[in-house]
Amino acid sequence: LGPLHTEFDGKGYAYTSMFISSEVVKWKLGTWEVVDRIPTYYSIGHLMIPGGDSKKPWGKYLVAMNKITKDRYLPTGPELAQSAQLFDISGDKMKLLLDFPTIGEPHYAQAIPASLIKDKSVKFRKLADNTHAWVMRAESEGSIVRKGKRVDIKMLAIRSHFAPDNLEGMQLGDTVYFHVTNVEQDWDILHGFAVLGANTPELILAPGETRTLKWIPTEPGVFPFYCTD
Structure with missing residues (x-):
């Protein structure tokens, strides 16, 4: 029926x-x-x-x-x-x-x-093929660039390590962009990225991928960022 x-x-x-x-x-x-x-x-x-x-x-x-x-x-x-x-x-x-x-x-x-x-199935993205404007392939390529109230941070993730990992100088009124590259070149080694207080979703980064998280500080203090995956 x-x-x-x-x-x-x-x-x-x-x-x-x-x-x-x-x-x-x-x-x-x-x-x-x-x-x-x-x-x-x-x-x-x-x-x-x-x-x-x-x-x-x-x-x-x-x-x-x-x-x-x-x-x-x-x-x-x-x-x-x-x-x-x-x-x-x-x-x-x-x-x-x-x-x-x-x-x-x-x-x-x-x-x-x-x-x-x-x-x-794609197992990982080759770093050599990553054409993102803020891609980072080695720790020596890390940078913090300020243009007025905009701050761009070029960062990499590998296992549970981020670099650069001690960031200073951000101010109230700034808009901060974390451009994070997962430099792993192995299948299923993803990393998450989040900043305490960010009103945006965390990032999930596949091996070889670069993604960007926007963060606006709303009060003075120390704000940790961390791997979420």
């Missing part, structure tokens, strides 16, 4: 989410007969088969995305976690493999095999 969303496995079968009866129904194209059904918990919305709305689906797995989880997980307030269920659809009968809480029930979700992208 309550058919909501249908996707296909590329092998002659369709799979429809049933919102009212909380189940996935498998049916055969051409004869339109129901060949299998499996319960979901609860009130399934959309479902997803990798490539299931394309000409060539990868018809091995199906993810059911469920809207209601009363009595399933810890109560967390007015809105509870939603849930997803992973099914093996490679055989005649659907089999539940995994059941887990999620945030939200995505509409028209998509998935592809990891093998299509894993070898093309």
